[in-house]
Amino acid sequence: MPSKKSSIKSTSKAAAAKIAVAGAGVRPAAGHFSKVKVEAGKGRGAVARGTGAGAAASAAASGAGGRRRFTGRILVRLKQGVSSAVVEQKAKTRSLKLVSSRDIGSEVLKGLEKVDGVVFERLGVVVVNEGAAEKVKRLLSLRDSPFVSSEPERCLYKQAGARSLKNSAAATWGIQAINVRNSAYTGKDVKMAVLDTGFDFTHPDFAGRVIHRKSFVGRQARDREGHGTFCVGIAGGGRKGKAGPRYGVASGARLYVGKILDDAGEGSDATALAGIEWALEKGCQVISMSFGAAVTPGDGYSEIFEDVARTAMVHNCLLIAATGNESDREEGIVALINHPANCPSVVAVAALTEALKVANYSCAGMRKVSGKSSGGRGSRRGGVSGEVNIAAPGDNILSACMGGGHDEESGTSMATPFVAGVVALLWEQFPKASAGEIWDKLIRGVEPIGQPKADVGAGLVYMR
Numbered sequence: 001m002p003s004k005k006s007s008i009k010s011t012s013k014a015a016a017a018k019i020a021v022a023g024a025g026v027r028p029a030a031g032h033f034s035k036v037k038v039e040a041g042k043g044r045g046a047v048a049r050g051t052g053a054g055a056a057a058s059a060a061a062s063g064a065g066g067r068r069r070f071t072g073r074i075l076v077r078l079k080q081g082v083s084s085a086v087v088e089q090k091a092k093t094r095s096l097k098l099v100s101s102r103d104i105g106s107e108v109l110k111g112l113e114k115v116d117g118v119v120f121e122r123l124g125v126v127v128v129n130e131g132a133a134e135k136v137k138r139l140l141s142l143r144d145s146p147f148v149s150s151e152p153e154r155c156l157y158k159q160a161g162a163r164s165l166k167n168s169a170a171a172t173w174g175i176q177a178i179n180v181r182n183s184a185y186t187g188k189d190v191k192m193a194v195l196d197t198g199f200d201f202t203h204p205d206f207a208g209r210v211i212h213r214k215s216f217v218g219r220q221a222r223d224r225e226g227h228g229t230f231c232v233g234i235a236g237g238g239r240k241g242k243a244g245p246r247y248g249v250a251s252g253a254r255l256y257v258g259k260i261l262d263d264a265g266e267g268s269d270a271t272a273l274a275g276i277e278w279a280l281e282k283g284c285q286v287i288s289m290s291f292g293a294a295v296t297p298g299d300g301y302s303e304i305f306e307d308v309a310r311t312a313m314v315h316n317c318l319l320i321a322a323t324g325n326e327s328d329r330e331e332g333i334v335a336l337i338n339h340p341a342n343c344p345s346v347v348a349v350a351a352l353t354e355a356l357k358v359a360n361y362s363c364a365g366m367r368k369v370s371g372k373s374s375g376g377r378g379s380r381r382g383g384v385s386g387e388v389n390i391a392a393p394g395d396n397i398l399s400a401c402m403g404g405g406h407d408e409e410s411g412t413s414m415a416t417p418f419v420a421g422v423v424a425l426l427w428e429q430f431p432k433a434s435a436g437e438i439w440d441k442l443i444r445g446v447e448p449i450g451q452p453k454a455d456v457g458a459g460l461v462y463m464r
Contacts, residue, residue, distance in 0.1 A: 069293065071268050072130040073112070073153040077304045082146040084121040090146055091116070096135045098126060101277060106216050108274045118270070120277050123308045127153060127270040151304060154293035154339055156272055158197060158227045158265035159322045159413035167398060171246040173354050174234075174393030174418060179447075180249055180425065183463045186239070187250030187424030193279035193287045194235055194417065195272065196228030198259035200402045203229065205238055205248075212282065215259040216274040217267065224263040226402045230409055231290045232257060233400030235417035235424075244406055247398045249421025252428070256284055261291060269293075269305075272340070276308060280315050285427050285435075287312070288420035289321040290413035292338030301342045301386065309345035313435040319346045320420045322412035323388055324363035335363045342386035347423075347439065350456050351394020351415040358455040359395050362412055364388055365454050390446060391456035392418035419461050426463075 078087060084100040091098045097116045104111035104118065108127075111118050116135070117128035126147070128136050139147045167173050171181055198221045201211060213221035223229045236255045237248020258275035261267040272289070279287050309319050324338030341348040342365075351359040358364075365387040394415035401407040419442070426438050426445075433441070446459035 067157070068155050070152040071155055071270075073268075073270065074128045074130070074133055074136055074150050075153050075269055075302075075304045076117075076126040076128055076136060076140075076150045077148045077307060078119075078124040078126060079146045079148055080124060082124070084119045087119050087121075087126065087146050091135075091139065094135045094139050096128075096132055096139065098128075101274060106214055106274065106278075107218065108216055108270055109218060112270070120273050122277050122280060123273055123311055125273055125304055125308065127273065149303060151302060153269045154302075156261065156267045156269065156291045156293050158225075158261055159290050159292060159325050159338075159411045159416075167245050169245060172398045174397055174414075175246050175249070177352075177354075177356070177393050178249075178418060178422065178461050178463060180422070180463045181246070183425060185425040185428045185463075186252030187236070187421065188252035188428050190250070190253050190286070190424040190427045191256060191282060191284040192236060192250060192253040192420060192424045193256040193258055193275070193282070193284040194228065194232045194420070195258040195260045195275040195279070195287060195289050196223075196231050196291065197225040197261045197263070197265055198223035198228045199232045199257045200229045200400070200404070202404065203233075203400050204404050205233070205400055209255065212254070212256045213259075214257075214275075214278055216271045216278075217259055217262045219259070219263070221257055221259040223259075223402055225261075225265050227261070227265055227290070227413065228257065228259065229402050230399045230407070231288060231413060231417045233417075234397065234414060235288050235421045237400060245398070247400075247406070249418060250424035253421070253424045256282055267291065273308065276312065276319070280312060280317060285317050286420050286423040287317060287319050288417045289319060289340070290411075290416045292322055292324050292341055294324065294326055295336050295339055295342060295386075297336065299336075299339075301344065302339055305340040306343040306345055309340070309343050313345060316435050318423055318435050318439060320416055320423065321346050321348060322416045323348050323350050323365075325351075325361040325411050325413075327361050327363055329358070329360045337363045337365050337386040337388065344387070347419060347442070348387060348389045348457070349412060349416045349419045349461075350388045350391040351410070351412045352391050352449070352456065352460065353395040354393075356449045356451075356460060358391070358451055359410065359412075361410075362391075362394065362415075362455070364452075388453070388455060388457040390419055390443065390458055390461050391415065391449070391451070392461045422461050422463055 116132040215221040260271040260275040321341035326335035351362040392415035395410045397414040447462040
């Protein structure tokens with residue numbers, strides 16, 4: 001069982017003077033949830049490919065532990081409201097073959113093997129293969145083009161953690177800390193999606209629950225890695241486990257499990273976009289995303305994912321994402337918030353210890369933007385790129401594991417579904433509220449914990 005020192009990593013404004021903000025790389029995890037396979041250099045939820053210690057020069061290709069940052073594909077941002085048919089027709093004028101995501105179902109990656117790109121019409125995004133990059137460049141230059149801008153597609157990774165736990169016979173410390181035991185709400189009938197490695201649908205704690213599912217990585221949505229089962233357990237587990245204390249937040253929520261990470265806990269922007277689009281089509285009001293891609297200084301946030309998050313809010317849905325685990329505060333290392341949590345319209349969640357202090361590994365926000373994004377649209381909430389919005393229990397958390405049992409883990413992955421679950425409770429309490437209003441209620445309801453805002457945002461998520 002790893003010591004506190006071997007936790008994960010994080011980023012803090014208060015510690016800026018003594019911290020090598022993003023040049024100090026991702027260190028391998030010292031420990032990990034026993035059911036999860038860990039490869040050397042891949043522990044602690046090291047996120048997307050890149051952002052390593054002193055790895056700025058090679059960051060474009062790979063990051064700490066040799067992880068790739070980018071897939072080689074391109075994300076293209078579309079004009080608002082443009083139809084898939086118009087995009088496909090315009091692309092044909094430059095010999096670019098595109099198909100709608102609706103025409104290929106969940107087989108996004110297989111579809112990309114057969115055509116030049118896939119159009120996510122609802123999200124206003126096209127994922128284009130590397131070989132068609134020059135054609136995209138020409139399309140972007142046309143005056144009447146529906147193509148607005150482009151950026152490289154990132155590789156995404158789960159956010160994982162280490163073992164150890166203290167809780168009561170009735171509920172885990174995390175459930176106690178956020179006050180959900182005193183709430184009459186369960187998230188009843190609120191549609192909540194968890195995009196991850198899938199779920200163990202045979203887990204006895206979920207017997208009788210209807211769980212909608214879809215895989216976007218070429219296999220059934222069954223979890224073969226463990227991370228997804230753990231996160232689903234926190235977000236939507238029952239008021240009482242079959243054996244042991246309560247560990248789940250929104251027991252009455254309607255669960256939608258999207259497998260967007262493969263059995264090694266890896267995915268990409270394309271699979272994440274496919275999962276988000278599916279969740280929106282199903283009417284989900286909250287999407288929990290315990291994955292990410294590490295960033296380097298100067299990267300900024302993704303204009304495309306910011307647009308996606310705004311689109312989700314228009315459809316009355318909030319995206320909740322993990323800030324990342326690349327910090328090691330005890331060693332003076334504080335890393336920048338991961339993609340897509342660093343987008344202004346995504347709720348970014350940091351992790352706390354049982355003492356309600358920022359976890360050693362939790363990433364933090366530091367950089368302000370000028371008020372204009374690279375696309376000239378301006379950022380939404382506070383004008384900050386990579387801002388932590390809220391914090392939740394993340395250290396030594398108990399939840400469901402593959403095979404029907406329970407285990408403990410630490411990480412911002414664990415903190416994220418706590419917040420997603422509370423959002424589901426709020427939406428049950430205020431069913432006519434907009435996404436923006438729910439966001440505001442979430443932030444106004446926090447419990448202040450006296451930690452720097454750059455580390456924990458407004459404070460501890462709390463159900464009033």
